[in-house]
Amino acid sequence: MNIRKNDTVKIIKGKDRGKSGRVLQVVKKDEDRLMVTVEGLNLRYKHLRPRRDREKGQRIMFPALMDATNVMLVCPKCGKATRIGFQINAEKSELTREKKQRICKKCSAVI
Ligand SMILES: [Zn+2]
Numbered sequence: 001m002n003i004r005k006n007d008t009v010k011i012i013k014g015k016d017r018g019k020s021g022r023v024l025q026v027v028k029k030d031e032d033r034l035m036v037t038v039e040g041l042n043l044r045y046k047h048l049r050p051r052r053d054r055e056k057g058q059r060i061m062f063p064a065l066m067d068a069t070n071v072m073l074v075c076p077k078c079g080k081a082t083r084i085g086f087q088i089n090a091e092k093s094e095l096t097r098e099k100k101q102r103i104c105k106k107c108s109a110v111i
Contacts, residue, residue: 002084002102003036007111009071010081016041020074020081027065034068042066077109084111 003009003023010020021038029035044064050057072081083105102111 002086003034003068003071003073008074008076009036009038010074011038011041011066011071012081013070014042014066023071024063025065026068035065036068036071037063037065038071039063073104073111075104075106075109075111077104077111078107080104080106082106 003026005023005026007023008020009023011017019041021041023036024039025037027035040063042064043061046060046062048058048060073084074080075082085103085105085108087101087103087110089099089101103109104111
């Protein structure tokens with residue numbers, strides 16, 4: 001999986017299936033396991049206890065971590081949810097500094 005921060009992704013599993021949003025956070029859990037949070041999706045409540053006597057407890061909504069395998073990248077070029085492919089750039093570009101580029105499996109655009 002090669003989802004990055006600020007990618008737009010579509011959720012393919014769970015209660016928010018079919019919705020898409022921006023990746024806020026990518027967390028590496030294990031060697032092969034990435035977790036992500038997506039803006040406004042997979043929301044959970046966090047309960048805050050009142051700290052003073054007359055203060056009420058609060059519920060705060062926040063996007064919970066989910067397994068990156070539950071989301072697909074939405075290609076900015078063709079707008080489709082896609083798997084990510086890789087290609088090796090023959091000449092190292094000064095812009096990307098990386099030889100390995102992500103490409104859309106649907107339209108082959110470099111992402
Ligand atoms: Zn595409």
